[in-house]
Amino acid sequence: MGISLKDVAQRAGVSIKTVSNVVNGYRHVTPQTRQRVQRAIDELGYRPNLTARHLRKGRTGMIALAVPELTNPYFAELADAVIEHAAGLDYIVLLDHTGGRRDQEVLFAQGFRARVIDGLILSPIELENEDLLARESDAPLVLLGEREYSAPYDHIAIDNVAAARTAAAHLVEIGRRRVAFVGARHGRARATAHLRLRGWREVMGESGLPSDDALIAVTDGYSREDGAQAVARLLDSGQRPDAVFCYNDLIAVGAMRTLAERGLRVPDDVAVVGFDDIEESRYGATTLTTVAPHKRAIARAATDMLLDRLAGEADTPPRRIQPGFALITRESTVGRP
Amino acid sequence: MGISLKDVAQRAGVSIKTVSNVVNGYRHVTPQTRQRVQRAIDELGYRPNLTARHLRKGRTGMIALAVPELTNPYFAELADAVIEHAAGLDYIVLLDHTGGRRDQEVLFAQGFRARVIDGLILSPIELENEDLLARESDAPLVLLGEREYSAPYDHIAIDNVAAARTAAAHLVEIGRRRVAFVGARHGRARATAHLRLRGWREVMGESGLPSDDALIAVTDGYSREDGAQAVARLLDSGQRPDAVFCYNDLIAVGAMRTLAERGLRVPDDVAVVGFDDIEESRYGATTLTTVAPHKRAIARAATDMLLDRLAGEADTPPRRIQPGFALITRESTVGRP
Numbered sequence: 219m220g221i222s223l224k225d226v227a228q229r230a231g232v233s234i235k236t237v238s239n240v241v242n243g244y245r246h247v248t249p250q251t252r253q254r255v256q257r258a259i260d261e262l263g264y265r266p267n268l269t270a271r272h273l274r275k276g277r278t279g280m281i282a283l284a285v286p287e288l289t290n291p292y293f294a295e296l297a298d299a300v301i302e303h304a305a306g307l308d309y310i311v312l313l314d315h316t317g318g319r320r321d322q323e324v325l326f327a328q329g330f331r332a333r334v335i336d337g338l339i340l341s342p343i344e345l346e347n348e349d350l351l352a353r354e355s356d357a358p359l360v361l362l363g364e365r366e367y368s369a370p371y372d373h374i375a376i377d378n379v380a381a382a383r384t385a386a387a388h389l390v391e392i393g394r395r396r397v398a399f400v401g402a403r404h405g406r407a408r409a410t411a412h413l414r415l416r417g418w419r420e421v422m423g424e425s426g427l428p429s430d431d432a433l434i435a436v437t438d439g440y441s442r443e444d445g446a447q448a449v450a451r452l453l454d455s456g457q458r459p460d461a462v463f464c465y466n467d468l469i470a471v472g473a474m475r476t477l478a479e480r481g482l483r484v485p486d487d488v489a490v491v492g493f494d495d496i497e498e499s500r501y502g503a504t505t506l507t508t509v510a511p512h513k514r515a516i517a518r519a520a521t522d523m524l525l526d527r528l529a530g531e532a533d534t535p536p537r538r539i540q541p542g543f544a545l546i547t548r549e550s551t552v553g554r555p
Numbered sequence: 556m557g558i559s560l561k562d563v564a565q566r567a568g569v570s571i572k573t574v575s576n577v578v579n580g581y582r583h584v585t586p587q588t589r590q591r592v593q594r595a596i597d598e599l600g601y602r603p604n605l606t607a608r609h610l611r612k613g614r615t616g617m618i619a620l621a622v623p624e625l626t627n628p629y630f631a632e633l634a635d636a637v638i639e640h641a642a643g644l645d646y647i648v649l650l651d652h653t654g655g656r657r658d659q660e661v662l663f664a665q666g667f668r669a670r671v672i673d674g675l676i677l678s679p680i681e682l683e684n685e686d687l688l689a690r691e692s693d694a695p696l697v698l699l700g701e702r703e704y705s706a707p708y709d710h711i712a713i714d715n716v717a718a719a720r721t722a723a724a725h726l727v728e729i730g731r732r733r734v735a736f737v738g739a740r741h742g743r744a745r746a747t748a749h750l751r752l753r754g755w756r757e758v759m760g761e762s763g764l765p766s767d768d769a770l771i772a773v774t775d776g777y778s779r780e781d782g783a784q785a786v787a788r789l790l791d792s793g794q795r796p797d798a799v800f801c802y803n804d805l806i807a808v809g810a811m812r813t814l815a816e817r818g819l820r821v822p823d824d825v826a827v828v829g830f831d832d833i834e835e836s837r838y839g840a841t842t843l844t845t846v847a848p849h850k851r852a853i854a855r856a857a858t859d860m861l862l863d864r865l866a867g868e869a870d871t872p873p874r875r876i877q878p879g880f881a882l883i884t885r886e887s888t889v890g891r892p
Contacts, residue, residue: 503840
C-alpha cells in the first residue's frame with residue numbers, strides 16, 4: 219500500500235512508537251493522542267497488517283468468546299458489546315456457543331483452539347470447579363457470569379443475591395403477598411438460579427410471606443417456552459400467585475404469554491419481574507419490569523482483563539469484578555402511567 | 556493423545572481414507588458411514604488436530620460470517636444455524652457485524668482477514684455492485700439476503716416480492732381495506748425494503764385498495780424503536796389504517812407497542828403482519844402473524860456453497876439459491892381461537 223507507520227506518525231505529529239502503541243491497541247495512550255493518530259490513519263488510508271503484527275508478538279490477534287446461546291438476546295447483546303470493544307483494541311472476536319453443555323464448556327476452556335486464539339472469555343453454565351483445576355491450557359481465560367469458582371481465574375459477575383432481593387422487595391413494596399419464583403433449577407451445578415432463588419427466599423422470609431416449594435417453578439432451560447410451560451404448570455397445580463419473579467426476561471416473556479392465555483391481567487392480577495433487561499422487555503403490550511445488569515461494563519471489563527493478561531500480567535492474582543445492576547420498573551409491576 | 560486415525564478406522568470398520576473424509580468434512584460420505592465413524596471417534600475420544608489438518612491443505616479451517624446486527628434476533632438465529640452446520644463440517648465460524656454500513660461491508664468483502672479465513676459469508680445492506688466488482692480478494696464469498704447484484708458471486712435470497720404479496724394478500728383476505736406499509740427506506744440502495752414494498756403495492760393495486768404515500772411509513776432502521784416511532788407518526792398524521800404490513804418482526808413488535816399505547820386493539824382495530832418469524836413473534840399478549848423464511852435452509856446452503864468453493868469448485872459459474880418461505884398466521888391477524 220505504501221503507507222507506513224512513519225507516514226502516520228508524521229501526519230499525526232507523534233513518534234512512530236506512539237503510532238505503534240495505538241495500532242497495537244496498548245491502552246496507555248491518552249484518548250486525545252489515540253484520536254489524533256486514528257484520524258491520521260483514516261486520512262492516509264493506512265491499514266496495519268493485523269495478522270503479521272500480532273504474529274510478531276507470537277499472537278494471532280484473536281480472542282474467543284463462548285456464551286451458552288446466541289439466540290438468547292442477553293448473550294447476543296453481550297457478544298455485540300465485546301466485539302465492539304475488542305475491535306477498538308484491534309482484536310478480532312471468535313464467537314461460539316456451548317449450548318450450556320458441560321462437555322462443550324470443558325472443550326472450550328481446555329483451549330481446543332489454542333493455536334488460533336490468544337485467550338478466551340467463557341460464560342459457563344455447567345462447568346465445574348474441577349474442570350477448571352484440570353485445565354491444561356495456559357491461554358488466559360476470563361470467566362463471565364454468576365457461577366462461583368475457587369479455581370484461580372479472573373471472574374466477572376454481578377451480585378445475584380442482592381439483585382434478586384431488589385426485585386423481590388419491589389414486588390413486596392407494591393403490595394404483593396403470594397410471589398412465585400419461576401426458573402429454579404435442579405442440581406447443585408446451576409448456581410445462578412440458586413443465588414436468585416436465595417435472594418427471593420430471603421425477602422419473602424423477612425416479609426413474613428410464603429416461600430414454600432409450591433410457589434417455586436422449576437424449568438429445564440431459560441427460554442420463553444420454559445417460562446410459558448412453567449407458569450401453566452403452576453396455575454394448573456392450583457396456585458394463584460399475585461406476582462412472579464422470573465429467572466430471566468425470556469422466562470418472563472413466556473410467563474406473560476401464559477397469563478394472557480389464561481385471561482389474567484398483568485399487573486392487575488399478576489405482577490411480573492424479569493432479569494437481564496433485553497430490548498424486548500421494553501416492548502410488548504405490557505412492558506416488563508426487570509433487573510438490568512450493566513452489560514456494556516461487563517463486556518468492557520472482560521475484554522480488558524483478558525488483554526491485560528496478554529500484555530504480561532500473567533502472574534498477578536486472579537481478580538474478581540462485580541459490575542452494578544439496576545431495577546427498572548415498567549408496566550408489568552406498576553401499570554401504565 | 557495416542558489415538559490415531561487408524562484406531563478410529565479399526566473401531567468403525569472402515570478405511571483410514573473414509574475416516575479422513577469424515578474428519579475433513581468432505582460431504583461425499585453417506586450419513587450412515589459418517590455416523591459410524593463419529594461414534595468411533597466419540598468412543599475413543601479421538602481429537603483431530605484441526606489447525607494442522609487445515610494448514611496442510613493451505614487453509615485455516617475458519618470461515619467468516621458478517622451480518623448487519625447480532626442483536627437482531629433474525630441474524631442471531633441465522634448465525635446460530637451457520638455455526639452449528641459449519642461445526643458439523645469441522646469449520647469454525649468467525650462471526651462479525653457490519654452495522655449495515657457500506658464501509659464495513661466493503662472492508663469485510665475485501666477480505667481484511669484474508670490471512671486467517673478461508674472464505675466468507677456476507678449479508679449486506681448497503682454494499683453496492685461496484686464494490687463487488689472492485690473486490691480484489693480471491694477468497695470465496697457467498698452473499699446472503701435480498702439485495703440484487705450482477706457481480707458474479709454465489710447468492711442466497713428468498714423471493715421477497717412473492718413473500719410480501721403473500722402477506723399483503725392475507726390482510727386483504729381477512730377484509731382489511733386500508734393497509735399501511737411500515738419500514739420503507741429512502742434511496743436505491745435498500746433493495747429488500749423496495750422489493751417488499753413492491754409486493755404490497757401490487758396486491759393493493761390488484762385489490763383496488765389505496766397504496767398512496769400517506770400509507771407508507773419510512774424508517775431509518777429495522778428496530779423495534781423504528782417501528783414504534785413510524786406507527787406513531789402515521790397515526791399522528793391522521794391516518795387510520797386497519798392493518799399494517801411491517802418490513803420485519805422487530806418493526807411489527809414496535810408497531811404493536813404504539814398501537815397498545817394508543818388504545819388500539821390488535822387485530823380488532825388494526826391487524827399486523829411481520830417478516831422473519833423470530834421466536835419473539837410467537838409470544839407477547841398477541842402473537843404475530845409473519846412471513847417465515849426458512850432460516851436453517853439458508854444457513855446450510857450458505858455454508859455448503861462456501862465449502863464447495865473451497866473444495867475446488869472455484870471456476871464454476873455463480874449460483875443463485877432461492878429458499879422457500881411460509882406465511883404463519885397468528886393472533887395479530889386472525890385473533891385468538
